[in-house]
Amino acid sequence: MNAFYNKQGIGDVLLVQLQTEKPEKIHTEMNGDVTLIKNSDGDITGFNLFNASQYISFPESGTIDVSEQLVTELQNALEKNSIDHLLEVDLSPKFVVGYVESKEKHPNADKLNVCQVDVGSEKLQIVCGAPNVEAGQKVVVAKVGAVMPSGMIIKDAELRGVPSSGMICSAKELALPDAPAEKGILVLDNENEVGSAFEVKA
Structure with a gap:
């Protein structure tokens, strides 16, 4: 997982990438404050979380360190927006x-x-x-x-x-x-x- 936040540049939106490979074809699906990004097979490859500061505590702008706390907050944000998707994240150092x-x-x-x-x-x-x-x-x-x-x-x-x-x-x-x-x-x-x-x- 990679996460990026820049309030001045793009607003109060957290960009979350779940797969390193960029899919050739994508389609989006909106659920409340979450826009899911899916590949042609229907797998979720990432999502954009709008009004992100209401869900996540941000220490900095730019690339956000993926921590256990961030994953928990993101999981809660998905559930609050009626999205049934379990985030499986490798938290080992890269x-x-x-x-x-x-x-x-x-x-x-x-x-x-x-x-x-x-x-x-x-x-x-x-x-x-x-x-x-x-x-x-x-x-x-x-x-x-x-x-x-x-x-x-x-x-x-x-x-x-x-x-x-x-x-x-x-x-x-x-x-x-x-x-x-x-x-x-x-x-x-x-x-x-x-x-x-x-x-x-x-």
Whole structure:
């Protein structure tokens, strides 16, 4: 789930995206203060909550951190508007410390490497084009569903025929202060625990 709020820009409306894939065809359905967005199969892919400040306590504008409290408030808002839909939300951190277990050359691209990365709860295969990625490094991984500071949403992808789940991030991509201009991923100190959350300002 991703949520966005900008009262000055679009009014008192919370935009909620439930799926990372944008459907080709959508139709909308209004129920009170909620406009449901559905795909061609009738699945709810997102919704807009009008008069949002009556339902949700907003700490900030822009991309809203998805917390247990927000999910509860959204579930209550749906019920108050007679919408029977259970929000199933993965609240695990989307930016985590990963450990690059191995690095192999991409079979179809000279400048890409295929990395096996331990992120604590699972192991991910990530295709990485950074010149400084090496086995044995601790790195920041944006998992599928993460929203980068640029607004880009990380999705499962296939790069030159090789599946890739997530992204190994540079300091610049994470919008860290004093990020170096040269290309390359951010390599973390060994004190960072694999699988622990890495705080990123949206």
